[in-house]
Amino acid sequence: MKAVLPGWEVIKIPERGTADLLNQSLRSYDEAFFLTLHGGDILRPEFMEQLQAWSQELQDGDGGIVIQPRLSFTMRTQNATQDCAVLWRTSAVLTGTCPGFAGRNLLPFDPLVLYDQYIRIRHAYRWKMVSTDDYIPARAYPEQPARNPELEASELMPIIQRCRTLEEERPEALFSPVISVVICTYNNADYLPWAVRSVMAQTDPVWELLIIDDGSTDATPAYLDTLQGDPRIRCYRQQRNEGKAACLNAALQRVRGKWLLELDADDWLAPESLVRLSEVALYSEDSGVIYADHYEWTERRSGELVFRGVKKPPEALSRQWLLEEGPALAPRMFRVGLLIKHNGWSTTVPKGGRLYEDIELLARLALEETMRYLPLPLYHRRIRSGSMTRMHERLYKPWSRSISAEIR
Known part of the structure; x- marks a missing residue:
């Protein structure tokens, strides 16, 4: 990351108290966008140039960019943010009825914090979906264990998705x-x-x-x-x-x-x-x-x-x-x-x-x-x-x- 994104500030967020630490980091953040990656993800040298090009194409109604590895791009499941890098529009995260990322009282599992925010923003903004060979998620390696049990994702994601929709309707x-x-x-x-x-x-x-x-x-x-x-x-x-x-x-x-x-x-x-x-x-x-x-x-x-x-x-x-x-x-x-x-x-x-x-x-x-x-x-x-x-x-x-x- 330091080689591919020189000059970018890197903040390490553990998978315990994720939302609180993210919100704390954003309190003094004044840039228009921020990027989230998962531990073990790899970026190739060409990634920075691609990210700049995608960013320039964003419009005011876009909440950000979901960056998927090219091999999984045709499988746009509701698991979107779990295997992806995401460029977030800061103002989209910090506005709305529930500004910031949802804490442990709203989510029993920290690894689903990003997915919950992705669903909330989706009701007010568009998401730009892109794919690249220059982003390799940690899960691409067979020896890397899944972040969440299969049950956790299959049971909780529908609750998050439906609940966020019904909060608006x-x-x-x-x-x-x-x-x-x-x-x-x-x-x-x-x-x-x-x-x-x-x-x-x-x-x-x-x-x-x-x-x-x-x-x-x-x-x-x-x-x-x-x-x-x-x-x-x-x-x-x-x-x-x-x-x-x-x-x-x-x-x-x-x-x-x-x-x-x-x-x-x-x-x-x-x-x-x-x-x-x-x-x-x-x-x-x-x-x-x-x-x-x-x-x-x-x-x-x-x-x-x-x-x-x-x-x-x-x-x-x-x-x-x-x-x-x-x-x-x-x-x-x-x-x-x-x-x-x-x-x-x-x-x-x-x-x-x-x-x-x-x-x-x-x-x-x-x-x-x-x-x-x-x-x-x-x-x-x-x-x-x-x-x-x-x-x-x-x-x-x-x-x-x-x-x-x-x-x-």
Whole structure:
């Protein structure tokens, strides 16, 4: 790079905290364009001359140039910025409703920061697409490992693409949804926006989202204020922290859908989750609960997510198995009428519904209600070291014994 682009300032950005470091670098940047490359990319001597020629052809309505290796130029997939060098128009990056690059609260994986920005700019500007033999991406070498797992790209890119589009084209009227998605959150401002984006990006647009803020003291209320423009999203705030069961019951009183789907604030839905669950619900008149498989991710202290595979629950759930195993059943969707019949989530059990409220409810329902299993991974579960369940694992066995005595 130093030989091919003499005089250019080179800033090395690690793949941790990518957006924050990019935004920090741009605060004092006063040039019209900047170039991003990936570690391991190679530039040949002729690249500089080509870049100057392409730049001179740019018009005011162009957001920048996507520079692809010639061999892949005919394969213009939505993976555009992952294997490409990009010349960005600085003003296009720093303007709009969300100026700058999206942080970790909007994207769980740092390597997708550039792709997210590429999609946002695409709604307001044109992209100039070029190819050259003088740019060789790191991925051209077989021994170079892929930056992201295949699942990460295939699952997250549709969410980014659809969500960015829908942010620009918000609906004008409310719908009568089949499914009401409910997020109960407490001090999860660093995770909540991505969960919301996964709902907004659903292939089935007929949904409503209820967010119950359980007295958060972080930036959650400020973020919820930004969602007021979408009539499908309704936000409510508990005056004090009351626990998960109380929040879910507050949502149950307000939902308009026939089914209630729980979504934890630090998890997210696969793009086709609602359409698949709606299809099953249509033919499950005798069922009170629908559940499916999920992808599992472990979050390291650095914030990196490590894929742990697809988790499959049993096709039949018994009260005994639920209480003995204490499984993480996600996604789980309940018929609203059935929840009302059973008085929702209990706040009188041990721990007051702040812990294991899902297991308690499922164990009660397993005694008399039909539960339908859908063998598809439709949910992404993030396991954090600081989660309530992780911090109180030792409490589960005594809690389970006391619940077993109550539910017979």
